[in-house]
Amino acid sequence: MADQTLPIGGALDITPQKATKQSFFEWLSEWFITVDHKKLGILYISYALVFMLVAGVEALMIRVQLAVPNNDFVSPQLYDRLFTMHGTTMVFLVGMPILFGFANYIVPLQIGARDMAYPRLNAFSFWLTAFGGLLLYYSFIGGFGLYGVGTAPDMGWFAYAPLTEKAFSPGHAPDYWAIALIISGWGTLGTAINIIATTISMRCKGMTLMRMPLFSWLMLVVSGLTLVTITPLTAAQIMLMIDRYLGGHFFDTQAGGSAVMWMHFFWIFGHPEVYVLVLPAFGIASEIIPVFSRKGIFGYAAMVAASVGIGFVSLGVWAHHMFTVGMSTPTTTFFVLSTMLVGIPTGIKIFNWLATIWGGKIVFATPMLFCLAFLFQFLIAGLTGIMLSAAPWDWQLHNSYFVVAHFHYVLVGAIVFNIFAAIYYWFPKATGKMLSETLGKWHFWLFLIGFHLTFDFMHIPGILGMPRHIYTYMPDRGWGIWNFIETIGAFVQAIAVLVFLYNVVISLMKGKEAGNDPWDAWTLEWATPSPPPAYNFATDPVVNSRRPLWDLKHPEDPDWKYE
Amino acid sequence: MFTGISKVLRRLLFTAGMTIALPVSAWAAGVQPGTNMFAPASKPAREIESLAIFILAITGGIFVVVGGALLYAVIKYRRRKNDDGSEPTQIFGSLQIEMAWTIIPIMIVVVMFLTSARLIFAIQDAPKPKESLAITVVGHQFWWEVRYPKYGVVTANEIHVPVDEATYFKLLSADVVHSFWIPELAGKTDCIPNHVNTTWILPTRVGLYKGQCSQFCGTEHAMMLLRVYVQTPAQFKAWIKNQQKPAVEDPAVAAGREVFMHNACMDCHTIRGTVATGRFGPDLTHLASRDTLGSGSLSNTPANLRAWIKDPDHFKPGVLMPAMQLNNKQLDEVTAYLCSLR
Ligand code: HEC
Ligand SMILES: [Cu+2]
Numbered sequence: 053m054a055d056q057t058l059p060i061g062g063a064l065d066i067t068p069q070k071a072t073k074q075s076f077f078e079w080l081s082e083w084f085i086t087v088d089h090k091k092l093g094i095l096y097i098s099y100a101l102v103f104m105l106v107a108g109v110e111a112l113m114i115r116v117q118l119a120v121p122n123n124d125f126v127s128p129q130l131y132d133r134l135f136t137m138h139g140t141t142m143v144f145l146v147g148m149p150i151l152f153g154f155a156n157y158i159v160p161l162q163i164g165a166r167d168m169a170y171p172r173l174n175a176f177s178f179w180l181t182a183f184g185g186l187l188l189y190y191s192f193i194g195g196f197g198l199y200g201v202g203t204a205p206d207m208g209w210f211a212y213a214p215l216t217e218k219a220f221s222p223g224h225a226p227d228y229w230a231i232a233l234i235i236s237g238w239g240t241l242g243t244a245i246n247i248i249a250t251t252i253s254m255r256c257k258g259m260t261l262m263r264m265p266l267f268s269w270l271m272l273v274v275s276g277l278t279l280v281t282i283t284p285l286t287a288a289q290i291m292l293m294i295d296r297y298l299g300g301h302f303f304d305t306q307a308g309g310s311a312v313m314w315m316h317f318f319w320i321f322g323h324p325e326v327y328v329l330v331l332p333a334f335g336i337a338s339e340i341i342p343v344f345s346r347k348g349i350f351g352y353a354a355m356v357a358a359s360v361g362i363g364f365v366s367l368g369v370w371a372h373h374m375f376t377v378g379m380s381t382p383t384t385t386f387f388v389l390s391t392m393l394v395g396i397p398t399g400i401k402i403f404n405w406l407a408t409i410w411g412g413k414i415v416f417a418t419p420m421l422f423c424l425a426f427l428f429q430f431l432i433a434g435l436t437g438i439m440l441s442a443a444p445w446d447w448q449l450h451n452s453y454f455v456v457a458h459f460h461y462v463l464v465g466a467i468v469f470n471i472f473a474a475i476y477y478w479f480p481k482a483t484g485k486m487l488s489e490t491l492g493k494w495h496f497w498l499f500l501i502g503f504h505l506t507f508d509f510m511h512i513p514g515i516l517g518m519p520r521h522i523y524t525y526m527p528d529r530g531w532g533i534w535n536f537i538e539t540i541g542a543f544v545q546a547i548a549v550l551v552f553l554y555n556v557v558i559s560l561m562k563g564k565e566a567g568n569d570p571w572d573a574w575t576l577e578w579a580t581p582s583p584p585p586a587y588n589f590a591t592d593p594v595v596n597s598r599r600p601l602w603d604l605k606h607p608e609d610p611d612w613k614y615e
Numbered sequence: 616m617f618t619g620i621s622k623v624l625r626r627l628l629f630t631a632g633m634t635i636a637l638p639v640s641a642w643a644a645g646v647q648p649g650t651n652m653f654a655p656a657s658k659p660a661r662e663i664e665s666l667a668i669f670i671l672a673i674t675g676g677i678f679v680v681v682g683g684a685l686l687y688a689v690i691k692y693r694r695r696k697n698d699d700g701s702e703p704t705q706i707f708g709s710l711q712i713e714m715a716w717t718i719i720p721i722m723i724v725v726v727m728f729l730t731s732a733r734l735i736f737a738i739q740d741a742p743k744p745k746e747s748l749a750i751t752v753v754g755h756q757f758w759w760e761v762r763y764p765k766y767g768v769v770t771a772n773e774i775h776v777p778v779d780e781a782t783y784f785k786l787l788s789a790d791v792v793h794s795f796w797i798p799e800l801a802g803k804t805d806c807i808p809n810h811v812n813t814t815w816i817l818p819t820r821v822g823l824y825k826g827q828c829s830q831f832c833g834t835e836h837a838m839m840l841l842r843v844y845v846q847t848p849a850q851f852k853a854w855i856k857n858q859q860k861p862a863v864e865d866p867a868v869a870a871g872r873e874v875f876m877h878n879a880c881m882d883c884h885t886i887r888g889t890v891a892t893g894r895f896g897p898d899l900t901h902l903a904s905r906d907t908l909g910s911g912s913l914s915n916t917p918a919n920l921r922a923w924i925k926d927p928d929h930f931k932p933g934v935l936m937p938a939m940q941l942n943n944k945q946l947d948e949v950t951a952y953l954c955s956l957r
Pocket of ligand 2: 754756794830832
């Protein structure tokens with residue numbers, strides 16, 4: 053049974069030595085024409101990190117403007133563009149690309165494949181997405197010409213109609229928004245199809261679906277979800293363009309169109325989109341927490357079931373973003389129930405992570421620190437989510453800063469924390485160098501403090517009646533002090549990110565050699581050299597359990613005995 | 616002995632309670648935002664507050680239990696300094712435990728769902744009392760039109776209602792989606808073009824309650840403020856009575872009246888009893904009886920009014936009222952006229 057074809061200890065690299073040194077242009081063109089899933093993964097991640105910095109600067113400008121009442125650091129027109137671009141960028145140009153980047157890099161390695169199922173589609177998808185992002189940002193200089201702030205989108209990331217119709221947005225702001233996102237959406241769909249095909253058909257010998265690592269499992273679920281959710285958004289954006297240029301009246305309320313229909317279209321995309329972003333983060337946590345607790349994941353089957361369950365239920369909760377549009381009582385009640393139900397599989401996941409830690413020997417390396425903070429923060433985010441799902445209370449909380457705090461708890465507290473965890477965890481694999489642990493801890497603690505200063509205190513002005521999307525507020529409302537604290541927190545987070553960037557640069561230059569398996573981990577990617585050669589595995593791996601490397605390291609007590 | 620312990624416990628609880636309660640109440644007394652959802656002064660808002668406290672208690676309990684367990688695990692199961700390097704016992708799951716933490720949350724969800732559902736019905740399907748005030752609120756890019764159909768009164772941005780009586784709002788929009796929200800009176804309801812919504816309040820305390828548009832509606836969304844004056848029935852009657860009158864005609868400000876009627880002002884604003892019947896901007900018939908200008912962006916003083924007419928964009932960049940290029944004399948005259956509209 054335990055016939056292992058994997059080399060134990062040292063991974064096998066049969067790459068021939070490079071004879072001559074590359075010129076810079078050869079190096080560059082290699083990145084442009086590459087179809088290697090690992091190079092594309094790195095491209096995705098770097099692209100997303102660049103946009104994360106851009107959107108981060110936008111966030112800082114927003115925070116400076118709101119730091120004190122009646123501030124005029126930026127004009128209202130620019131402020132509207134800042135929050136619209138911040139949200140759109142973080143969701144479409146940072147969140148999805150970075151998570152798909154990790155999927156690109158990790159999934160084939162984890163399932164013992166030599167590449168994605170469709171390498172060319174993979175490259176095509178990346179460049180489409182990249183083009184969409186550049187087009188969106190061209191709006192700052194394009195549109196009416198090279199003056200002012202161009203016509204960058206200024207109608208909020210959910211672009212409610214009829215504000216986006218010609219009558220209210222005569223410029224090109226909604227055009228840039230819609231077309232850029234349609235294009236990057238096609239890229240996303242291509243990658244989603246690719247991941248589904250890869251996980252379904254490229255798994256190595258012995259890796260049944262129920263032996264697939266949880267990160268790969270979650271990417272499969274996410275990709276399925278992506279196919280179902282990006283489509284209505286693209287459809288709605290095409291309808292909007294028909295309204296604007298071909299005389300359609302889908303959302304044109306002045307000609308009898310429906311504003312509420314746009315909301316349905318948007319949120320039937322928008323809510324599952326949250327899960328498209330958070331499920332990969334769950335996947336990351338499910339890889340890292342076991343390794344650094346030195347215990348296999350607790351309740352693997354329950355974790356898979358809960359993920360698929362979350363995927364399904366998340367398709368039926370969108371109208372909880374619309375409790376205030378005047379839905380009928382039974383409809384409202386239905387969406388309260390469906391939304392609260394999501395809490396159950398989500399709870400199961402938290403409990404299983406807790407049980408994984410329980411009885412383990414926790415190693416507080418930087419990836420684990422980020423994951424542990426994620427557990428606490430995600431618990432809070434889930435609980436504020438429950439508060440928002442109670443429709444009557446949501447009538448108060450909706451569109452207030454409480455909601456902004458809640459979804460940043462999910463997007464930053466859960467997703468960004470796990471993205472950082474993933475970078476610290478897999479950076480050694482991708483580059484062969486360790487990131488500095490000292491700087492990593494500085495990064496972690498600064499980011500943690502900054503995060504809590506900003507987003508804990510953000511709940512309070514929401515409860516005191518502060519709506520979102522406002523460029524300033526009156527001093528008599530008592531929101532000033534909280535906003536001031538939030539702004540300080542935002543700058544602490546920014547410093548943490550600078551520490552992180554410094555860490556990446558310095559570690560690339562003179563980081564410690566990583567070796568193949570620096571974390572003593574159990575999934576297949578750690579059986580390859582760091583960085584892995586183009587073909588990933590010299591010999592096709594064969595696995596007998598969920599943790600092939602555990603089996604190799606512990607022949608006396610292999611997992612396959614228990615499965 | 617037991618009394619001794621309970622005394623210590625009581626004292627501990629008391630100090631703990633005070634260390635939390637004192638700063639909070641000091642802060643609550645110091646700031647009077649008029650927009651605090653936990654200071655309700657009206658029926659739906661008060662019922663929502665009780666639901667909120669109920670849900671806070673449940674979620675708080677969950678936080679303490681799960682967060683505590685997490686914290687305990689993280690501290691207890693850290694790798695010790697003298698670790699022998701062996702791997703801990705591998706445990707892959709347990710059906711009973713999975714069942715337990717599936718079923719308990721389901722029960723909690725059922726409880727929270729039923730409580731919420733009850734309140735949704737109680738508020739949305741509340742039987743309309745025979746005696747109630749009807750107000751139509753129309754959201755405009757960046758101000759609120761307020762109509763009292765039964766009394767033939769039209770005003771803007773400042774709503775007057777009687778205490779202890781239900782007021783029903785019909786919510787409309789003239790352009791894009793807005794949202795009507797006065798946290799201390801009721802939850803928010805959107806004003807959507809082509810889509811009539813309703814909401815209601817039953818205020819129980821006289822006072823001024825504030826709110827603002829809470830659905831992004833364009834450049835000046837932030838300065839689309841709302842005020843609700845809850846008054847005694849007598850005060851309210853007197854107010855309505857004054858609002859019902861046509862505009863004051865004071866010969867002393869005839870020059871200003873001329874300026875108003877011979878400029879585009881009259882195309883956008885209504886002053887009842889005159890030829891000005893525009894509906895693009897707020898009704899100015901009783902402008903001087905209002906406390907604020909520009910949907911709450913500045914207080915209604917003659918100096919502010921003059922400055923507003925001279926250049927509204929200065930106070931509300933992006934506002935839909937143009938600067939009318941009046942000269943100083945015209946400005947003084949029209950200001951005097953508008954100030955006479957009590
Ligand atoms: C193009 C239409 C238009 C014209 C012309 C116009 N206004 Fe306005 N006016 C508005 C709008 C719209 C508002 C509401 C602005 C806001 O609060 O966002 C307004 C607000 C006001 C207000 C404040 C009302 C309140 O209760 O807050 C006053 C006073 C006023 N206008 C006076 C004038 C005068 C005097 C003139 C002529 C010199 C004039 N307006 C010309 C559209 C117009
Ligand atoms: Cu509005």
